[in-house]
Structure formats: structure tokens, C-alpha cells
Amino acid sequence: MDHGRLALVVAAAAMAMACTVEMRAAAAAPQPLAPCMYVFGDSLVDNGNNNGILSLARANYRPYGIDFHEGPPGRFTNGRTMVDFLSDMLGLRPPLLPAYAVARPADLARGVNFASGASGIRAETGNNLGEHYPLSEQVVHFRTAVSDMGRTAGFSGNATKVMEHLGRCIFFVGMGSNDYLNNYFMPDYYDTAQVYDPHAYATLLLQDYSSQLADLYDLGARKFVVVGVGQIGCIPYELARMNNDNQPSGPDTPSDDDDGIVISIGGGGGGRSSSTSSSNASNNSTTKQKPTPDAGACNDTINRAIAIYNNGLLSMVKRFNRGQQLRGAKFVFLDTVHTGMDLAVNAAAHGFTVLDRGCCGVGRNNGQITCLPLQRPCDDRSKYIFWDAFHPTEAANRIYAAKAFNSTSTSDAYPINISQLAAI
Structure with missing residues (x-):
């Protein structure tokens, strides 16, 4: 055999061996529980879609992302968001799902994040x-x-x-917080509170929301995760x-300490076990808890309005699951109020010691202005909700994601959790 033919045989054998190794590695790699996930929402799950637009609702500067080292900036937290953790749990990593603003064609089949800070229904x-990009634009x-x-090509x-x-993908949709924070309870800028009472406003939101979810269904979505406010x-x-008597200053009236600053950039987690009302996914009831004496009362006016909306959202999920309107679709409702209250009640077990103030920010409770550029945050982020x-x-987001993915309580995820939804 001449040297040329020998070289060809050796090269072919090497190529065949390499292909065999790759095939074995692919076969050995764990398969994701779902082939893809698509994310719609606000700043709680935005991962950079607002970076390149003219908006105050942006987080592409330090200290935002101070503990995040896996990609471009833009997350409204110190590290990973709830959907980042869910992506891990579903087996969709690496890498994390990209923001739509920077996604490539090759990314689309595995999943993309469309969320936008400050957005609403x-x-x-x-x-x-x-x-920003409202849900309709997402x-x-x-x-x-x-x-x-x-x-x-695929x-x-x-x-x-x-x-x-x-139809096999997870569609995560978390909307509504800004429709209250940056709309209904901002009467100097919006007239919705003058036009609608809380029940009428919740009904209006849910009508629009239902239509937008139906649009996703028409585009192929079948497995929905809908997150309560x-x-x-x-x-x-x-x-x-x-104010100093633990009474709400009113949605448009600043407290004595805030120098008239009423800036909000969207989202709004919930986690303290103060005077609150919560929708319960299993029986659609509401509960009241006494205020934490050393932390002051929450704004019950806002929380009561949120409870109306969440109860209506749960009812919408139940209606969709009956299958008469969106046949073949399955909806999961995440009750973040219940999960947040449980997190606060068991804060010590999770390592949290600070429940009512931000790790960074300005003013009372570090809550009057969000983190300033290059501001030094608290040293131990794991102790802050x-x-x-x-x-x-990030520490709180990890717990919210774990509850949504694994909880067997319908008070956290109704009627099933996300891992069960992925398995359908």
C-alpha cells in the first residue's frame, strides 16, 4: 500500500473513531426534561432585553449582576433569576437562555427570553x-x-x-406587577384608578391577558406556567x-422621609409575612396574618387589589385547563404570594436575616431609589430576601424556582408543578 492510500485509511479510521466518541458522548448526556423554554415577563425575569433601548428600567450596570459571571449584563438582581434556575432544572444548560435582543437563529429552537423590565399586560x-416591550409586543x-x-435547518x-x-416546550409567563406598580397605583401619571375600581381593573387585565395567552396558543404554545403577582x-x-404610624402614605403621596422620590422600575417580588392577603391555589381562599411588630405593616390597599387579581388569574387557569377554549393546553399557576409568605416564615431555615430592606438602594429600607451605579451593596447577599x-x-430566586419546580403543595403550584408539566 502506498503512503498516500495509507494516509487516507488512517484519516478515515480517525474520523470514524471521533464520530463514535461524539455519538457515545451525546447518548450519555442527560436529555433535558423539556426541549425548550420561552420566557415572557417583566424585570423579575428580564435578562437584558432593555439594555439597548431608551429606558430607566435597565440593569446593565454594577452592582446589578455582581454575582453573575456567565454572560452579558441586564438582570435586575445580583445573580441569577428564577427562570435561570428553572432552565438548569429542566436541563437546558449550558448556556442560559439568551435575551431575544441578542439571540441568534440557532438559539430559537432551544428557547429565548422575551421579558422586558417595566412591561405589563x-x-x-x-x-x-x-x-419597554409590553406583553403584546413580546x-x-x-x-x-x-x-x-x-x-x-432543523x-x-x-x-x-x-x-x-x-408543543413540548415550557412557556413561562409572569405579568401583572407593573400594571399595579407602574399604572394603577400611580394616579399622578395614570387615570386607571379613577376609572376602575379594583375588581373592574382586575377584570380588565385578565381579559387582555387571556387574549394574549390565546395568541401564544395559536402560535404553538401548549404548556404554560402562569405566575401570580x-x-x-x-x-x-x-x-x-x-408614614411613621405604619399607615400607607397613599399611592401618590411620598412619606416624610422620601423627599418626593417615587421612582419604580418594575417587577415586584413579595416575601414578608406582614399584614397581607393571599390567594390560595387549592381553595381560592384568602388569609390574613398579623404584621411583624418590628418591621411595620405592609400596604394592605395594594395587597387587597393584588389578591383580587390573583384569585381571578387562578380562576382563568382553571377555566383554560377544562379545555373548552384552548384544547390540548395545560396551565400551571404559581402562587408567589403563598411561596413568599412561606419563605418569610421560615427565613431563618433558609439563612435569611433581613426581610424588609434591599441589599442595595437609597433611603428608608433601601427602597426609595434602586441601586445606584457602582454603589456598594451589602456584603452577604445570601442573608437578604x-x-x-x-x-x-439570587438566594430568594433559587427558592422560588425550587418551589415552582418541585413542590407537591397546590398552594405553591396548581394543579401540578413544573417538573410534572414538563413530563406530560
Whole structure:
């Protein structure tokens, strides 16, 4: 055999061996529980879609992301968000799901994050903070992504294959916080509180929300995770606006200490076990807890309005699951109020010692202004539930995600948890 033929044989054998190794490695790698996840929401789960637009609702500067070293900036927390942890739990890593603003065609089939800080169900929500992408526009972005996905090599224009793929994916949708924080309870900028009482406003939101979820269904979504609004009457921003008698200063009236500053940048986790009302996913009831004596009362006016909305959202999920409107779809409702209250009650067991103030920020409860550029945050972020005036820390996000993914209590995830939804 001449040297040329020998070289070809050796090269072919080496290539075959390399392919065999790759195939064995692929077979040995654990398969994700779901092939993809798509995220819609506000600053609680935004991972950088607002970075390049003219908006006050941006987090692409330190100390935001101080503990995040896996990609571009833009998360409204110190590290990972709830959906980052869920991505891990579903086996969709590495890498983390990209923001739609920077996603490549090759990313689309595995999942993309469309969330935008300050966004809401209503189109005008968050306009006080500048540009952002409301849920309706996030759905438009997804429509474009589906069209682009159909032109990729894996689908080659086969719309049926695209729909079958999307039907196995998780669609995480968390909206509504800003429709209260940056709309209804901001009467100097919006007139919704004058036009609608809390019941009418919740009904209006849920009508729009139902329509937008139906649009996602028409584009191929079948497995939905719908997140309730947390107790935003208990976040540091609202606690900072309570007057010295522990009474709410009113949605448009600053407290004596805040120098007239009423800036909010969207989202709003909820986690303190103060005077609050919560929707319970298993029986749709509400509960009251006494205020924590050393932390002051929450803003019950806001929390009561949130309870109305959450109860209506749970009812909407139950209606969709009956299958008469969106056949073949399955919805999971995450009761973040209940999960947040449980987190606060068991704070010590989770290592939390600070429940009512942000790790960074300005003013009372570190809640009057969000983290300033290059501000030094608290040293031990693991002891804080709140990162800033509105958003949970990475440590709290980890717990919210674990409850959503694994909890067997329908008070956390109704009627099943996310791991069970992925297995369907």
C-alpha cells in the first residue's frame, strides 16, 4: 500500500473513531426534561432585553449582576433569576437562555427570553419609565421567532414540525406587577384608578391577558406556567412610603422621609409575612396574618387589589385547563404570594436575616431609589430576601424556582408543578 492510500485509511479510521466518541458522548448526556423554554415577563425575569433601548428600567450596570459571571449584563438582581434556575432544572444548560435582543437563529429552537423590565399586560403600563416591550409586543417578537425558526435547518419550512416542537416546550409567563406598580397605583401619571375600581381593573387585565395567552396558543404554545403577582405592598419600595404610624402614605403621596422620590422600575417580588392577603391555589381562599411588630405593616390597599387579581388569574387557569377554549393546553399557576409568605416564615431555615430592606438602594429600607451605579451593596447577599427596592436576590430566586419546580403543595403550584408539566 502506498503512503498516500495509507494516509487516507488512517484519516478515515480517525474520523470514524471521533464520530463514535461524539455519538457515545451525546447518548450519555442527560436529555433535558423539556426541549425548550420561552420566557415572557417583566424585570423579575428580564435578562437584558432593555439594555439597548431608551429606558430607566435597565440593569446593565454594577452592582446589578455582581454575582453573575456567565454572560452579558441586564438582570435586575445580583445573580441569577428564577427562570435561570428553572432552565438548569429542566436541563437546558449550558448556556442560559439568551435575551431575544441578542439571540441568534440557532438559539430559537432551544428557547429565548422575551421579558422586558417595566412591561405589563396593558400597553401603556410602564410608559413613565420610557421604552419597554409590553406583553403584546413580546408576543409579536415570539411570532417573528417562530417564523425565523421555520427557516432554520432543523425545520426547513415545515410548519407542522415547528408546532410539534413548540408543543413540548415550557412557556413561562409572569405579568401583572407593573400594571399595579407602574399604572394603577400611580394616579399622578395614570387615570386607571379613577376609572376602575379594583375588581373592574382586575377584570380588565385578565381579559387582555387571556387574549394574549390565546395568541401564544395559536402560535404553538401548549404548556404554560402562569405566575401570580407577589405581595408588592410588602416590597421595600412600598415599605419606604409608609408614614411613621405604619399607615400607607397613599399611592401618590411620598412619606416624610422620601423627599418626593417615587421612582419604580418594575417587577415586584413579595416575601414578608406582614399584614397581607393571599390567594390560595387549592381553595381560592384568602388569609390574613398579623404584621411583624418590628418591621411595620405592609400596604394592605395594594395587597387587597393584588389578591383580587390573583384569585381571578387562578380562576382563568382553571377555566383554560377544562379545555373548552384552548384544547390540548395545560396551565400551571404559581402562587408567589403563598411561596413568599412561606419563605418569610421560615427565613431563618433558609439563612435569611433581613426581610424588609434591599441589599442595595437609597433611603428608608433601601427602597426609595434602586441601586445606584457602582454603589456598594451589602456584603452577604445570601442573608437578604430583597436585592433592591423591588426584586429578590439570587438566594430568594433559587427558592422560588425550587418551589415552582418541585413542590407537591397546590398552594405553591396548581394543579401540578413544573417538573410534572414538563413530563406530560
